Amino acid sequence: MDQSEVRILVVDDVQAMRTQVADLLLSVGFKSIQLASNIQEAKQHLSKSPYQLILCDWHLNQGDGPELLDHIQKERLDSGCAFIMLTAEATKELVLQALKSGVDDYILKPMNQANLSKIYKVLLRKQIL
């Protein structure tokens, strides 16, 4: 799949974060980016069309990242889709919990150029790119 075809869903309850992450992804050639500020919005997006990459914050206004991952796994939406936690939550116990639950990667904010390489690695590993 060409990079420009990769559909990305950014889930974060902070608008500033959603905007910054989307701008960064657009700047390197991703073109199809949708934004969601909570779990419900994210689920609505996911029910309409498939996504190849989900970047999700841990702490959301309603619900949290692990809850969305659980939904994706239960609904079997995870085939051909990478789920990356993008969060400021660095508490060891919670990071271990996320890794155990099956996230494809765990990126600590800030989202920057260096972290972009992690996204590419995951997309290549999952043969999305």
Next chain:
Amino acid sequence: MTTTNLKSFIEELSGFAKGAEVLLAEPAENTDRFTKFSNYMIAIRGTADQLGFPDLSRIAGLGEEIAVKATHVKSPNQSRKCMSCLWDAVTTIKYLLENPAAEGTPSEEQAILTQRLESVLQSLGGKRESVSPDDIEKLLQGRG
């Protein structure tokens, strides 16, 4: 980042700070208030890291940790200490958001506050164990 963007981002963070302040004024019976407060702090910290506001991030991080400790404290004295620190933290966060030019050049008053927050956090058992990006990389490799 455009000036308009930065202004709207700061407004959003100010809304979080205001929300955190309101929580502190709620009655002690609201046992959720410290958890909600720490959620506001982590939102501020993450966004401050993204926008490159290290002073704001540091204070919000300390506020976040003290709020987590405050959910467990038993003695009224410790509880009062936590409350006092959280008020100071949120006041400083509001100041930094209203005066973004103060970022990177912390005042003497701010340095004293940071020291006090760190010392109170230490007296409550210190920060929770956290991991770095390198640690996460190793954990991911270990997962196979």
